Amino acid sequence: MNKLKTAIIGLGKVSGIHARALATLPESHFTAVCSSRKEKTEAYTSEYGVKGYTDVAEMVEREKIDVAIICTPHPFHREPAVKAMEAGAHVLIEKPLASSLEDCDAILEASERYGRQTGVVSQRRWYRPVQRIRAAIDSGKIGRPVFGTVNILGWRDENYYNSDPWRGTWSGEGGGVLVNQAPHQLDLLQWFLGGIDQLYGIASNLNHPYIEVEDTANAIIRFKSGAIGNIIVSNSQKPGIYGKVHVHGENGASAGVQTDGGAMFIAGMSGILEPPVNDLWTIPGEEALLKEMVREDSEFFLSLKNPMDYFHERQVEDFLRAVIEGRKPLITGSEGRITVEIFTAIYRSTRDNKPVKWPVKPENTDDFDGRLSKHI
Numbered sequence: 001m002n003k004l005k006t007a008i009i010g011l012g013k014v015s016g017i018h019a020r021a022l023a024t025l026p027e028s029h030f031t032a033v034c035s036s037r038k039e040k041t042e043a044y045t046s047e048y049g050v051k052g053y054t055d056v057a058e059m060v061e062r063e064k065i066d067v068a069i070i071c072t073p074h075p076f077h078r079e080p081a082v083k084a085m086e087a088g089a090h091v092l093i094e095k096p097l098a099s100s101l102e103d104c105d106a107i108l109e110a111s112e113r114y115g116r117q118t119g120v121v122s123q124r125r126w127y128r129p130v131q132r133i134r135a136a137i138d139s140g141k142i143g144r145p146v147f148g149t150v151n152i153l154g155w156r157d158e159n160y161y162n163s164d165p166w167r168g169t170w171s172g173e174g175g176g177v178l179v180n181q182a183p184h185q186l187d188l189l190q191w192f193l194g195g196i197d198q199l200y201g202i203a204s205n206l207n208h209p210y211i212e213v214e215d216t217a218n219a220i221i222r223f224k225s226g227a228i229g230n231i232i233v234s235n236s237q238k239p240g241i242y243g244k245v246h247v248h249g250e251n252g253a254s255a256g257v258q259t260d261g262g263a264m265f266i267a268g269m270s271g272i273l274e275p276p277v278n279d280l281w282t283i284p285g286e287e288a289l290l291k292e293m294v295r296e297d298s299e300f301f302l303s304l305k306n307p308m309d310y311f312h313e314r315q316v317e318d319f320l321r322a323v324i325e326g327r328k329p330l331i332t333g334s335e336g337r338i339t340v341e342i343f344t345a346i347y348r349s350t351r352d353n354k355p356v357k358w359p360v361k362p363e364n365t366d367d368f369d370g371r372l373s374k375h376i
Contacts, residue, residue: 099174120336142249168211256280
């Protein structure tokens, strides 16, 4: 099997998950890391036997890196991604693709210009109950999807925001619950229901006065198919409760997944408390299967030594194989841009108090797409 020389750029908390994947997968020869943090770099070079760099282009060119995974904070994805692609590497970027549409488009333009693959991490697509919903939609079991919902009710305390200096800030994080916690579920909603026509939304900070960013948001979406979507996401409920995505079809059948339960996962800080399961399944003739689905998926999930590592590994594996096979990965950079369009539209709608039409394009304003509006 072909091995690709792989590297990680940015050594924050989530980078450990990717390092373990790159060190394990047969498609990967984990070669180097790049970071300005000397202590973290030394820890990785010692543990994995990789080389350490502070310059992205130098690392990619000198080590002939094939694939680099970007693990920098959200507003700082653009520069290393573009530099890595210019130097010759394909890039897999931790979610979201970027915190602004301008940065997204710069990354996608570089991907096209240099002929490099881009992908965005959304490993929950590999959850068994998520793939079961996708298969049900593809096979027509619910008819045309006509209504979809995202519900995330979670909690982040002051210790969480103090764990890294960039958390809870516009400049360092790029946003709050929409940019950090919600992208996985927003990705699933658009994956299930397709292209978006317009969105009306509101974002606010309800009970976290020690952060700049929103802790709660609500939006209504009209999809191009005529389907309707509703998004409710919040970090304001103690303790963390759940994350759910539900899809309802024109034939009256419904399918849903609880992707997160008990408390939301925090990379490098907590584990997953409850297995992801289908919590709703009313497909004609299959209603009685739900109990067995939950049992099987729970047993599989709990049998994994480290579930979060496992599903990240599946996405990294898909991306590496896509590069080897010359095909698109399951989640491309272009699809990752849709999630950024969604949360950008919510910020703009909050600012302007009106719906936002698709496609959503970058703005040349000084209010960061509405994030700095007094309404948040």
